[in-house]
Amino acid sequence: METVETSSTGDGFLSRMALNDNKAGMEGLDRDKINKIIMDTSKGSRFYENELKKQQQVNQRIEKMMQHKANITEQQLSKAQAQVEKLTSDLERGRDLSRVIVHVDMDAFYAAVEMRDCPDLKDKPMAVGTMSMLSTSNYHARKFGVRAAMPGFIAKKLCPNLVIVPNNFDKYKAVSTEIREIFADYDPHFLPVSLDEAYLDITEHLDQRRLWPDALGTHRLDSHSTGTDGVEKQDEGSKISVEVENLSPLLFEESPSSSPSPGLQDSSVCGARGDMEVFGACAEEAVREMRFRIEQKTLLTASAGIAPNMMLAKVCSDRNKPNGQYKLPSTRQAIMAFIQDLPVRKVSGIGKVTENMLGALGITKCVHLGQEMALLSLLFSETSWHHFLHISLGLGSSHIQRDGERKSMSTERTFGEMSNLEEQFSLCRELCQDLALDLQKEALKGKTVTLKLKNVNFEVKTRAWTLPCAIASTEELFAVAKDLLKTEIDNVSPQPLRLRLMGVRVSSFVSVDDKKPLQKSIVGFLQQGGRDSSSLSQISSHQPVKDNQTTVPSQGGVEVGRTGEQQRSFFQRVHAERLRLQAEREDSPGGVGNRLETRPGPASSATDPRGGDTLTKTHSAPGQTTSTTGSASSCWSPEPDGLTCPVCFRTVNTTVLAVFNKHIDQCLNGPTMGLNNHPDMELERDSSILAEEVENERKEKVQNEREQEAENNRNRLNRSMLDTVGLRLDCSTGDHTESTTGLLYETGTANISLNALDLNPVCLNSGGVSIPRGPDPNPLNGSAHRDTGLQACLVSPEGPQPFSLPRPESHNWEGPTLTCPVCQVTQDTNDLTLFNRHVDLCLNQEVLHELRGPGSVDHTTTINAPPAAQKERKHPLQTVPQKGKSRRRGSSPPHPSKKSRVQGAARNTIDKFFR
């Protein structure tokens, strides 16, 4: 067996970066030469560096695995072996060979479509995509090593003559619709995997097929060598009947053949007679017929695999690519023989990382999987090794199940480096808008919003936030996404985020019928006489929904009826036509009278798949708290069209509580508590204002960092002195003129609020207490300050006035509970930062009082842990991200205020703060 070193660090990285010739049409290439070009082109790029990093992480995983392996005892292994054998025999008993599963895959799909529509491309190496990324390449290009998922600029290095055609998804979708119509004739429940690929269960079709007259399997050979006429030019509405009309007369008209069957070399059971192609009743014949019809209809070829389950069918479809098919006999013996030599990487679900890990164990082929199952069961998770066991036995899903409901929806964009705040917020909004549009199309609302960021070094981050209720509009999405973004910006500030990708995702979808009773009642309370909140979430679900067996929209928008009776299959229609023609021949050789009945349009029979009342549980969401305190609740005044903010008294045009709460957060977070121009409804503000706001926060952050530094110095003071100063020790260094209150003068020194010293706070207007700088730029570093009798001076208009701080014991601070010296209310926190904020706010009130006269002070707003402080809450405690990796910080939400207003201020211990 290979050692870790060679297999995981050597070719491990190659398997990540280098050519993956796993694909069809890439046999016998000069791998070394191609890999050298790829490496030379990639080396040194940020992408490359990131790939290296990721590979090292994989190598570490492998190393851990190998260590684990080394510790496995013989006893453990034999126990595992017994378990494996037990499960194996269970699985073997349940083996189902009765189904005939087909995997159909168009050959080089996008490239083939483009070549079909532009014959000039036919003999050229070409690929579809951009300079940044290719979707696929034609077989000519594959000879150069150019393949899907390769960036265009590298492909150009490999093949300078490569023609790169941009994606044209609408066209591919149209073709996809065409081939899906054919799939549906063989299995109305077929499972589309992507535009060009699908699984079919043709077991039932074959049962029917065996009963058919030969003529049903006869199809006209239609050589399209002249061009693209015919198929494309038929108008949509009549396509189906046209197809049948084109086809049916030819079922019975014998005319000499001129063109040979394209791509149908191995027709032993059937044969071409005239320009007719006759297909038999067996699975291979049915699939050949299907591929034939696809080619007739689209001028594109497909490959297919036939096997008793999906996993094997998928492998088989690759076997004779392009334009070929492979049937694996439905016997255990044939399957086991087929599996033996199969490289594990060929199996769907085993990607480059898993291949790498298995490779470290010497497992490259499926036969090895079976041999090492006991070991694998000890080294991998249960789901993983069960998957391996299934593969090694050639087992897979033998029943095709259409994907259930969609679980998430997202949009993301890659761009050149973006560091500008304004641009970032603007883009974020754009993404939200796009997403909202997509959500609207499917009438979806979700509770979880996830922001995805990738920086210029290709490091990816996701940040999620779950609301108590589902949202869908641009503004609602943006309200959340923007906060997530802001939090991330704040986290790295004063450095800007240097992004290369941003994405927004919505998940946790809620049924549109979900009434969310609790939510309604709260909103109802807030909107006296207002309308039912649930009316908002009822997005035009007009169709009565009663039938579970309704249609499911597939990815490409093709919908296939499931009720069976509603749609007559292609063959039934052909059969009917045949009978009709026969009858015509017998009775009246006159003209054809009635048109064929066309099958009902897919849309007409479609109903909302999500209509079923599947999600009726009540939502007792944790964050579902309208932010209010006893004193504030009196401010709630109902408004017909929205909710009134208790802080700014403006009407917020939303009934989504989560959005409303965010508004309140914003209001409360306003640095001056409504003293200045109040920030308008946040949603209405544009990106530039947001950016400005963040910019201000950045400045604050700079200051905070300085404070942090000063704090470190402060920590060098002895504890008793800190106790003395305790209440407020606000360090700043010079050039900053802002402080939270705007009351402290900046003197290039450490300031100590006078209130901490039981002095009249209003005095602050004339100066702060400052500790003069010594020769050491760190004001608290000088030996003079280490004394218990701290030397300080008042910076007043008269100049510095020396005085001494009171001794610790003279101060009335006792224990962890802090009493505000301004309002005399004991604060429910030990967190100095929080407390300082509170004092700041109180001071502001007091100053207001001084300036505006009595009546302007409202101590009810100086609630415990003033909201403005909450944003700060995590800063003092936020430990350095561990291991350089941004680990989750106790799920700190972007707006902790909601929680804290309900739960009260977070109780952060002073010990923790000082530690």
Next chain:
DNA sequence: CTTAACATGCAGA
């Protein structure tokens, strides 16, 4: 101990 939420990574087309 279970469950929910979040973050990250793998995989596939």
Next chain:
DNA sequence: CTCTTCTGCATGTTAAG
């Protein structure tokens, strides 16, 4: 110069009941 986009699933961590 220049390495996508969208989705689902697995897994690990943490907090809360």
